[in-house]
Amino acid sequence: MLQNELFNNVIRDFNAGYWELHVDPSREIWSEKFYEYLGFDKKEIEPNIDYFLEHLIHKEDVDVFRDNFLNYRQNHINFKQHIKILTKEGNYKLFRCATNDELPVNIKSEIYLIFFFEIKLEPEQDISKDNFYYKETAQMTATGSWYVDFHKRKSYWDFETRRILEYPDDYIPSLKDSASYYSEDCRQQAADLFFNCAMAGTPFNTEIKMVTANKRIFWVRAIGKPVYNENKEIIGIRGVFQDIDDIKNKELKLQRSIDIIASQNSRLFNFAHIVSHNLRSHTSNLSLLVQLIEDIEDPTEKINLIKEIKQISSSLNTTIEHLNEIVVIHTNKDQERKLIKFQDALNIVTNGIGQMISLSKTTIEADFSQLAEINYIPAYLESILLNLITNAIKYKHEDRDPVIEIKTYIEENTKYLKVTDNGRGIDMKLFKDKVFGMYKTFHYNKDAVGIGLFLTKNQIESLNGNIAVESEVDKGTTFLIEF
Amino acid sequence: MSHKIGLACIIDDDSMYVNLVKRIVEAKKLCKNLMVFQNGMEALNYFEALLKNLDKKCIPEIIFLDLNMPVMDGWEFLENFTKIKSKIDKTITLYIVSSSINPVDIEKAKRINSVKDYLIKPVTIEDLEAIFLGEVL
Numbered sequence: 001m002l003q004n005e006l007f008n009n010v011i012r013d014f015n016a017g018y019w020e021l022h023v024d025p026s027r028e029i030w031s032e033k034f035y036e037y038l039g040f041d042k043k044e045i046e047p048n049i050d051y052f053l054e055h056l057i058h059k060e061d062v063d064v065f066r067d068n069f070l071n072y073r074q075n076h077i078n079f080k081q082h083i084k085i086l087t088k089e090g091n092y093k094l095f096r097c098a099t100n101d102e103l104p105v106n107i108k109s110e111i112y113l114i115f116f117f118e119i120k121l122e123p124e125q126d127i128s129k130d131n132f133y134y135k136e137t138a139q140m141t142a143t144g145s146w147y148v149d150f151h152k153r154k155s156y157w158d159f160e161t162r163r164i165l166e167y168p169d170d171y172i173p174s175l176k177d178s179a180s181y182y183s184e185d186c187r188q189q190a191a192d193l194f195f196n197c198a199m200a201g202t203p204f205n206t207e208i209k210m211v212t213a214n215k216r217i218f219w220v221r222a223i224g225k226p227v228y229n230e231n232k233e234i235i236g237i238r239g240v241f242q243d244i245d246d247i248k249n250k251e252l253k254l255q256r257s258i259d260i261i262a263s264q265n266s267r268l269f270n271f272a273h274i275v276s277h278n279l280r281s282h283t284s285n286l287s288l289l290v291q292l293i294e295d296i297e298d299p300t301e302k303i304n305l306i307k308e309i310k311q312i313s314s315s316l317n318t319t320i321e322h323l324n325e326i327v328v329i330h331t332n333k334d335q336e337r338k339l340i341k342f343q344d345a346l347n348i349v350t351n352g353i354g355q356m357i358s359l360s361k362t363t364i365e366a367d368f369s370q371l372a373e374i375n376y377i378p379a380y381l382e383s384i385l386l387n388l389i390t391n392a393i394k395y396k397h398e399d400r401d402p403v404i405e406i407k408t409y410i411e412e413n414t415k416y417l418k419v420t421d422n423g424r425g426i427d428m429k430l431f432k433d434k435v436f437g438m439y440k441t442f443h444y445n446k447d448a449v450g451i452g453l454f455l456t457k458n459q460i461e462s463l464n465g466n467i468a469v470e471s472e473v474d475k476g477t478t479f480l481i482e483f
Numbered sequence: 484m485s486h487k488i489g490l491a492c493i494i495d496d497d498s499m500y501v502n503l504v505k506r507i508v509e510a511k512k513l514c515k516n517l518m519v520f521q522n523g524m525e526a527l528n529y530f531e532a533l534l535k536n537l538d539k540k541c542i543p544e545i546i547f548l549d550l551n552m553p554v555m556d557g558w559e560f561l562e563n564f565t566k567i568k569s570k571i572d573k574t575i576t577l578y579i580v581s582s583s584i585n586p587v588d589i590e591k592a593k594r595i596n597s598v599k600d601y602l603i604k605p606v607t608i609e610d611l612e613a614i615f616l617g618e619v620l
Binding site: 296 | 584606
């Protein structure tokens with residue numbers, strides 16, 4: 001009895017739907033839970049096998065259940081079966097029914113019971129639906145999930161993570177080599193993000209370059225957040241990778257276009273100011289001169305002043321020629337590029353200024369061994385070399401003969417030309433922003449015009465290159481051209 | 484008309500402009516002496532030397548400063564000049580005279596205390612007269 005009581009308690013706690021069998025069929029009972037499952041009141045249905053078979057169980061299940069039931073009642077043969085039972089609402093619910101040995105406790109009972117566990121069809125369908133939607137969403141958005149488990153020291157990828165990273169479905173990600181999933185220039189960034197997330201719990205959401213199994217580098221949005229246990233300790237990082245290569249490349253392309261447009265716009269703006277300023281200085285002189293001529297009574301004085309117009313006119317011409325040169329650069333940029341040997345271009349330049357070089361005792365040390373030729377507009381390359389060499393000679397140091405080192409090389413797929421001199425140098429603190437400006441001169445030379453480097457910069461930039469300068473007073477100057 | 488201004492100073496690299504202003508000043512007898520510096524550096528050297536050997540007669544009452552000049556431009560001169568101006572015990576009125584019509588330049592100039600006004604080239608004879616004569620009013 002004690003055992004029975006214990007058993008009853010267990011059953012009550014278990015809160016299951018069951019059918020208690022009895023030798024006398026009229027004493028058989030159905031548990032509260034079973035009524036509850038079906039939604040019927042005790043008075044509405046009869047708890048016996050005949051009623052059950054006739055009214056409640058689905059026709060499909062009648063034969064099997066009847067056999068199982070009678071066998072169990074008479075011969076105590078345990079069984080398991082899925083059956084559909086009618087509810088008060090008029091639809092069928094699916095149950096897994098099982099006998100004593102299915103009980104989750106280790107108590108042998110003398111009573112024979114059939115348990116009914118409801119199989120919740122709808123939620124299960126929901127899960128499979130969710131799973132379906134999840135897979136669809138993952139595939140359509142190219143978003144893979146992953147989890148890094150710190151205790152097991154393992155990382156887990158879902159099917160989509162494997163797919164976007166081009167690994168086979170059975171590939172097991174390696175936590176040890178996790179850096180290799182990122183492109184080399186992004187490994188530090190990835191390490192920092194994961195470290196911060198693991199140590200400080202800082203979630204991340206970033207764009208980063210990853211490497212696929214086929215060594216293809218592509219852009220990914222990586223989102224991750226820490227996973228905590230009950231003790232608020234970080235036990236892992238969960239997150240997603242989304243393939244954003246197309247979008248990111250478009251964005252980068254757009255950004256490059258914007259940069260080009262912005263730099264062109266700024267050059268145009270600059271040019272407009274140069275034109276305005278340089279022409280205005282002549283026209284204002286002209287206007288001042290005319291005022292003076294009108295104001296002065298003395299005829300000889302007037303005639304003298306009229307002669308000044310010639311001077312203004314000639315300055316105006318020079319300015320317009322300079323401005324023309326700049327315009328020509330920007331209209332010429334579509335001119336045909338040719339494969340030119342640096343040595344050939346240098347020869348043309350040094351032949352042209354042979355006298356200047358020998359008079360100034362200039363030594364030119366050229367090293368084109370790393371990069372011998374370039375696809376460029378020949379006239380520009382010659383003009384660039386000419387300007388940099390003549391500058392180096394013009395602004396040589398008074399204590400020493402000029403030595404000009406010219407070197408070409410490739411670094412990270414970019415071609416460079418470096419021209420270093422041992423001249424008097426430029427005070428970069430004072431002239432940093434002005435080196436390449438128009439009509440900017442930094443030395444007291446009378447023949448300093450201030451147009452050469454401005455033209456050089458314009459030529460280089462019109463072909464999407466860049467020029468930078470480093471200099472130290474009394475030591476020399478280095479110009480670095482990035483083609 | 485007697486000379487009202489003793490000494491004026493032009494800092495400008497445009498020799499044609501300087502020449503013309505000189506002639507106007509002479510013809511109109513606007514001041515006794517006119518000093519000319521070709522760039523900010525030359526002018527700054529003069530003022531720094533003046534500090535060591537302060538002779539009030541050598542301090543200009545008016546400065547006409549150009550902005551775009553080689554070696555040291557007008558802005559740099561202004562920066563240095565503002566530092567030493569307080570040590571000079573004489574009112575110096577400074578005008579910027581430039582052909583730049585860039586609003587950025589004009590705004591920047593107006594924010595500098597030691598700049599009295601910004602004149603855009605071409606200046607007129609009337610402008611010059613007003614400035615020289617206006618100084619004594």
